[in-house]
Amino acid sequence: MAEAATEDSELLTSIVRVARSIFGAAASSVFLFDAEADELVFEAVSGEGEGFLVGTRFPADRGIAGWVITTGQAMSATELTTSQVFARDLAESTGYVPDSIMAAPIVHRMAPIGVLQVLDPHPQSRYSVADLDLLAMFANQAALSLHILLRNRAARAGLRREGAEYDTLAKIAALLADMDDEQRGRGVALIESLHGMLAGMAR
Amino acid sequence: MTGLTWRLLDPDESAIEVDLGEPSLITPEWAWGGATGDGVDVCVVDGGIEPGHPLVGPVASSHAVVKRDGKHEVEEVEAADSFGHGTACAGIVRQIAPACRIHSVRVLGERGGGTGRALLAGLEWAIRQRFKVINMSLSTARPEFNQALRELVDEAYFAGSVIVASAHNSQIESFPWRFSSVISVGSHTSADPDRILYNPNPPVEFFARGQAVPVAGLRGSVSRNSGNSFATPHVAGRCALIVGKHPGLTVFQLKTVLYLTAANVRGGRTDESHHGSDGERGGGLERLGRGGH
Numbered sequence: 185m186a187e188a189a190t191e192d193s194e195l196l197t198s199i200v201r202v203a204r205s206i207f208g209a210a211a212s213s214v215f216l217f218d219a220e221a222d223e224l225v226f227e228a229v230s231g232e233g234e235g236f237l238v239g240t241r242f243p244a245d246r247g248i249a250g251w252v253i254t255t256g257q258a259m260s261a262t263e264l265t266t267s268q269v270f271a272r273d274l275a276e277s278t279g280y281v282p283d284s285i286m287a288a289p290i291v292h293r294m295a296p297i298g299v300l301q302v303l304d305p306h307p308q309s310r311y312s313v314a315d316l317d318l319l320a321m322f323a324n325q326a327a328l329s330l331h332i333l334l335r336n337r338a339a340r341a342g343l344r345r346e347g348a349e350y351d352t353l354a355k356i357a358a359l360l361a362d363m364d365d366e367q368r369g370r371g372v373a374l375i376e377s378l379h380g381m382l383a384g385m386a387r
Numbered sequence: 388m389t390g391l392t393w394r395l396l397d398p399d400e401s402a403i404e405v406d407l408g409e410p411s412l413i414t415p416e417w418a419w420g421g422a423t424g425d426g427v428d429v430c431v432v433d434g435g436i437e438p439g440h441p442l443v444g445p446v447a448s449s450h451a452v453v454k455r456d457g458k459h460e461v462e463e464v465e466a467a468d469s470f471g472h473g474t475a476c477a478g479i480v481r482q483i484a485p486a487c488r489i490h491s492v493r494v495l496g497e498r499g500g501g502t503g504r505a506l507l508a509g510l511e512w513a514i515r516q517r518f519k520v521i522n523m524s525l526s527t528a529r530p531e532f533n534q535a536l537r538e539l540v541d542e543a544y545f546a547g548s549v550i551v552a553s554a555h556n557s558q559i560e561s562f563p564w565r566f567s568s569v570i571s572v573g574s575h576t577s578a579d580p581d582r583i584l585y586n587p588n589p590p591v592e593f594f595a596r597g598q599a600v601p602v603a604g605l606r607g608s609v610s611r612n613s614g615n616s617f618a619t620p621h622v623a624g625r626c627a628l629i630v631g632k633h634p635g636l637t638v639f640q641l642k643t644v645l646y647l648t649a650a651n652v653r654g655g656r657t658d659e660s661h662h663g664s665d666g667e668r669g670g671g672l673e674r675l676g677r678g679g680h
Binding site: 261291317324 | 555
């Protein structure tokens with residue numbers, strides 16, 4: 185289970201690293217939207233804030249990322265440090281006040297599930313609608329990965345019911361996934377037999 | 388989705404040039420020359436407007452959608468904005484139509500806003516107030532609201548309220564900008580705030596400045612923002628100028644005036660001796676407007 189969580193984290197980290205690299209940015213972050221709490225959570229950070237921001241939460245009804253998750257629309261804002269900033273206090277709480285922010289929603293099946301944000305991109309990107317399009321397209325690609333991650337998390341949470349650990353089930357699933365077709369067929373047959381026996385015990 | 392145009396990225400506008408074939412009687416000078424938006428009520432349906440920003444000027448009224456006993460209602464609130472987005476849009480409207488009255492109805496933010504239902508409630512309220520121009524730099528992609536939204540925007544159309552709505556920034560089918568009874572707006576990349584282009588390949592019907600737009604931000608700040616959201620209030624402001632000068636125009640006529648005066652719509656050389664002064668042009672449309680719906 186710990187291994188699967190690490191893989192999730194690697195997936196998110198690769199998303200923000202690539203976004204940062206595409207736009208030559210000082211930092212990039214992925215926020216996941218916690219609809220119940222109406223908050224955005226830093227899930228992965230590359231660049232400024234990388235060491236301490238993950239897990240930090242802030243209200244989803246504030247700032248650029250808040251607007252993006254609320255409306256499902258991408259936007260960019262620049263020349264922020266030349267005057268008072270768009271939710272500057274939020275930026276200050278992260279330890280880094282950017283001059284430029286590009287943000288796009290991560291949407292899966294019409295539901296915004298997060299925000300991909302790029303801070304201080306290359307000067308050429310800061311004013312460009314075309315680059316905002318590119319970020320939105322990259323966020324679309326990231327959406328499927330994030331959806332899989334959320335589904336995995338939900339599955340793992342289910343396996344932890346009432347404190348019992350079902351690590352073995354996750355390990356069996358991972359083993360089956362790595363097998364060739366013939367081995368997997370035999371493995372699945374074995375699992376089905378086991379399922380039949382357990383169902384008999386449960387009756 | 389092939390063929391749908393959400394924004395104009397190519398600075399070469401020749402691909403969207405429209406030739407009317409003959410000079411148009413409707414000129415920019417006739418349509419909004421000397422107009423300031425005086426007497427026109429413009430409502431910004433967004434996340435609220437922060438008062439006191441020099442680029443926004445006075446905010447005539449501030450309302451918000453609130454959820455009470457499971458129902459969405461609109462009530463008067465103190466002017467405020469938590470995102471900065473509504474303030475940015477209001478500042479652009481003010482820049483284009485300096486004398487208009489700007490109203491705000493908040494449908495986003497403040498915990499609980501931002502749902503399709505809040506948007507519907509806010510828009511319905513704005514339409515029933517008979518605001519002449521409604522700026523909506525927002526949309527919803529949730530199909531369950533389509534029918535209700537369509538009915539609302541049709542109501543506005545026949546009641547004489549023009550809804551100027553942002554196209555989605557990505558190639559996503561969202562609403563209400565997708566409906567023909569609103570004026571839909573995407574971005575072009577020119578820095579000219581007065582440059583409005585007609586798109587001969589709808590559903591997005593007009594393009595306006597949406598890249599690196601200088602906008603009002605929170606606490607008196609100014610930044611440069613990009614996105615269709617910021618193109619839309621340029622067209623809303625233009626609408627305020629036109630209806631301020633020609634108050635009898637229907638939404639249909641107003642959209643026609645926007646089309647005929649768009650920077651890429653050309654009618655050949657206007658012959659002054661045949662058509663008289665600008666003040667006399669557009670007389671036919673003016674008469675239609677006075678006898679209108």
